[in-house]
Amino acid sequence: MIDKTVVKELDFDRYFGTWYEIARYDHRFEQGLVGVTATYSLRNDGKIKVVNRGYKESLQGPLSEAEGKAKVPDKNVPGKLKVSFFWIFYGDYFVLDLDEDYQWVLIGSSSDKYLWILSRTPQISDELYQQLLVKLSKRGYDVSRLIKVEQTGK
Incomplete structure (x- = not known):
């Protein structure tokens, strides 16, 4: 059984900005992408703008970009968002x-098929990566399924 408990507090002003994908479960809509980033900002309608970018096959490959939106369906549970990249279809x-300093985040879903480790920097230390794997393992996630994402050296 996987523990999908979410954070109790989320300061969106601190969360907004760019996050680098450090590792993920492989899935079809990101297959073969490297140098992946997710950038979050506030939209005029109060929803959250989400822009995912990545390069196909190599850091010199063609850029792939998807723009979506996110919302918080229950203000009492800010850690559970709904994100849509495809018209009206929302995913968890x-x-x-x-x-606590908003330097890394672990993202999951109601489905066991999705898992991400994101960071404010393109790389994290091996020590921190191992600590995050332990956190995920304790929740019941199969960390052997994670693929590390090639990132820029910036």
Whole structure:
């Protein structure tokens, strides 16, 4: 059984900005993408703008970009968002764990098929990566399924 408990508090002003994908469960809509980032900002309608970018096959490959929107359906549970990239179809975006300084975040879903480790920087230390794997393992996630995402050196 996987523990999908989400954070109790989420300061969106601090969460907004760009996050680098450090690792993910592989899935069809990101297959073969490297240098992946997710950028969050506030839209005029109060929803959250989500822009995912990544390069196909190599950091010199063609850029792939998807723009979507996110919303918080229950203001009492800010860590459970709904994200849409395809018209009216929304998927779960669960903020499972978040660094107190908003430097890394663990993202899951109601489905066991999705898992991400994101960071404010393109790389994290091996020590931090191992600590995050332990956190995910304790929740019941199969961390052997994670693929590390090639990132820029910036």
